[in-house]
Structure formats: structure tokens, C-alpha cells
Amino acid sequence: MKFSIGGSLKLAFRPWVEGLENIPADGPAILASNHLSFSDSFFLPAMLDRKVTFIAKAEYFTSPGVKGKLTAAFFRGVGQLPVDRSGARGAGQAAVRAGIEVLERGGLFGIYPEGTRSPDGRLYRGKPGGLGRVALATGAPVIPIAMIDTEKIQPPGKVVPRLMRPGIRIGKPLDFSRYQGMEEDRYILRSLTDEVMYEIMKLSGQEYVDIYATVAKREIAEAEKAAKAAAKARAEAAKGEEPPAPAVGPAASDGTADGPGRVEGP
CATH class of the missing domain: 1.20.5 (Single alpha-helices involved in coiled-coils or other helix-helix interfaces)
Structure with missing residues (x-):
């Protein structure tokens, strides 16, 4: 992906990056980013030397036919990990398990705390379950990341992207080891997530919506x-409200008719 799609993205869009030194050369880390466009999952990995693993719904990997096999190969090639959304708590638990597995292997795990793309370019409240639980279960540092202007390249619903220069700002790693083992405390999960979202807001300059x-x-x-x-x-x-059309009736011979065929007398 880095040499094919990544190379094409760099050549066509010339994305700028600040803070690359904050990505560790090895070892586990969580990359927590705002989410403006479908293309975020391509621009960020393309600009890093290391592989970044995101999660994707399992249906992308199990569709039948030639198209299904090509889709599955594509998503594997760009570092996506299939997540089975079935079960009591669906994608939430599956995402946590997937993230922990990536980090235990010493990899980089990419996650969007907002849970979905921003509908209007503003930064929304982070969901605490996935990010907080993965961070506290593994002790991996959380690196806040801001994608800049990617929503202008490919707004929701648009297939053909505009050629313009997006940016990526990478913040300093956040250490939450002081909370390790407290992943069942919802107040800790909320506090951790809010701290990460605040750092993303500072990096991106987005308006925050709670x-x-x-x-x-x-x-x-x-x-x-x-x-x-x-x-x-x-x-x-x-x-x-349109006025009704005037009624037309037979007129009297002297023009003083007050009814059909009727003439006023003296």
C-alpha cells in the first residue's frame, strides 16, 4: 500500500506532516485521530514508515465473488483488520480485542474516538469504550493526531476527490499508565477520552461539540x-391560495343582467 497507493497519494496531493518524531520507531502505540473523511485511513498510514492497523467490519472481507475477493485483498493490503460485529455488545468488544492483539504484537493501532466521520467538520465527543479500554488494558501510549482539510478533498457522499493539499499534525504521546487496571471504571474512561479529545482539538483547531x-x-x-x-x-x-377563475355566464341584451336570461325591470 505504501509503495502503490501511498506513493500516488504523496505525488498527487503532497500532504504535509508535523510531529513525525512523536511516532516511536518500534513498540506499541495507539494513534487516536479525528475523522473527517474516508481518505483519513489512507493518508495517515501513507505518511508513516511503520504499518498502522485500523479496524473494519468483517463484511468487507467475506463478500462472495471476484469483487468480494478484490475488496478483501485491498482492505488487508491497507492494514485493515476484520471485526465481527455480532454478539452481545457487537463491534465494541470486538474492536477492543482487535486493538489489544495489535498492541501485544508491538504494532501501531489506529482508532477514531468519535466513532464515525464528522458530519460538518467540527470535532465531536469521543466514545470512551474502545480507546480507554485498549489503552488501559495494554499500557500503550496514546498519540493524538489531527487530520487537516481531508473533508474538503472527499466530503461524505463524494466519490471523486478534489486535488488539494491536506495536512497531518501528530502530538506528543500521552501516558495513562497511572490508570492501568482501571478499565472498568467509567469515570476514568471518560476522563482519559476527554483528555485525548482536548489534545486533538488543540492540534486541529476544530470547534468542539460536546x-x-x-x-x-x-x-x-x-x-x-x-x-x-x-x-x-x-x-x-x-x-x-390562488384566486379562483371568474365565473362566466350569459349576459342580458342591455348588459344589465343579474342572472341567466334575466333583465332588470323599471
């Missing part, structure tokens, strides 16, 4: 639906 991005997406979708319904209602009301 709700989950999934909630924001739902609210945006509901607002768009309500706006469409209101516009439709206004259009229908405008049609109903």
Missing part, C-alpha cells in the same frame, strides 16, 4: 427531513 457525532448526524438528518416537509407544505399551500 455531543456524539452519531447524535449530530441524526439531528442533521431529522432537520433536513423537516425542512423538506415544510417546503412541500408551503408549495401545496401556495397552490391552494
Whole structure:
């Protein structure tokens, strides 16, 4: 991936990077990044010498046919790890297990604490379960990372990217070993995640919104639906307010008819 896709990305987009010295040359580390675009998972690994492993839904690796095999090969090639989302707690537990396995092998584990792409370019509240549990279970340092302008290259729903120069800012590693063994304490998980999100906010310069991005997406979708319904209602009301066409009836011979065929008398 680094020599094929990575080389093409570097040549076409010329991404800039600050803080590469904060990525350890070896040993485990968690790369916690904001998430602006689908392309984040390609730009970040392409600019690092080491392999970065992200998680992806297992369906990408099990689809049938030639297309399915090509898709699976592609995701394996770019360092994605299949996660089975079935079970009592679904993807959450699977992501934690996957992250721990990567770090126990001494690798770099990439995670987006927001849980999904930002719907509007702002930074949203981090979900504490995955990041906090993996960090406290392994003792691996957490490195905050800010992706810059990738949402302008490939906004949600756009297939063809724009050619422009994105950036990556890599912060100093955060040590949470003081909390190790406390991964079941939800207050510790919340505190750890908020500290990481604060560092990402400083690196990215994004406006911070203290709700989950999934909630924001739902609210945006509901607002768009309500706006469409209101516009439709206004259009229908405008049609109903049109003045009726004047009635046309037979006129009297002297033009003073007050009814069909009727003439006023003296």
C-alpha cells in the first residue's frame, strides 16, 4: 500500500506532516485521530514508515465473488483488520480485542474516538469504550493526531476527490499508565477520552461539540427531513391560495343582467 497507493497519494496531493518524531520507531502505540473523511485511513498510514492497523467490519472481507475477493485483498493490503460485529455488545468488544492483539504484537493501532466521520467538520465527543479500554488494558501510549482539510478533498457522499493539499499534525504521546487496571471504571474512561479529545482539538483547531457525532448526524438528518416537509407544505399551500377563475355566464341584451336570461325591470 505504501509503495502503490501511498506513493500516488504523496505525488498527487503532497500532504504535509508535523510531529513525525512523536511516532516511536518500534513498540506499541495507539494513534487516536479525528475523522473527517474516508481518505483519513489512507493518508495517515501513507505518511508513516511503520504499518498502522485500523479496524473494519468483517463484511468487507467475506463478500462472495471476484469483487468480494478484490475488496478483501485491498482492505488487508491497507492494514485493515476484520471485526465481527455480532454478539452481545457487537463491534465494541470486538474492536477492543482487535486493538489489544495489535498492541501485544508491538504494532501501531489506529482508532477514531468519535466513532464515525464528522458530519460538518467540527470535532465531536469521543466514545470512551474502545480507546480507554485498549489503552488501559495494554499500557500503550496514546498519540493524538489531527487530520487537516481531508473533508474538503472527499466530503461524505463524494466519490471523486478534489486535488488539494491536506495536512497531518501528530502530538506528543500521552501516558495513562497511572490508570492501568482501571478499565472498568467509567469515570476514568471518560476522563482519559476527554483528555485525548482536548489534545486533538488543540492540534486541529476544530470547534468542539460536546455531543456524539452519531447524535449530530441524526439531528442533521431529522432537520433536513423537516425542512423538506415544510417546503412541500408551503408549495401545496401556495397552490391552494390562488384566486379562483371568474365565473362566466350569459349576459342580458342591455348588459344589465343579474342572472341567466334575466333583465332588470323599471
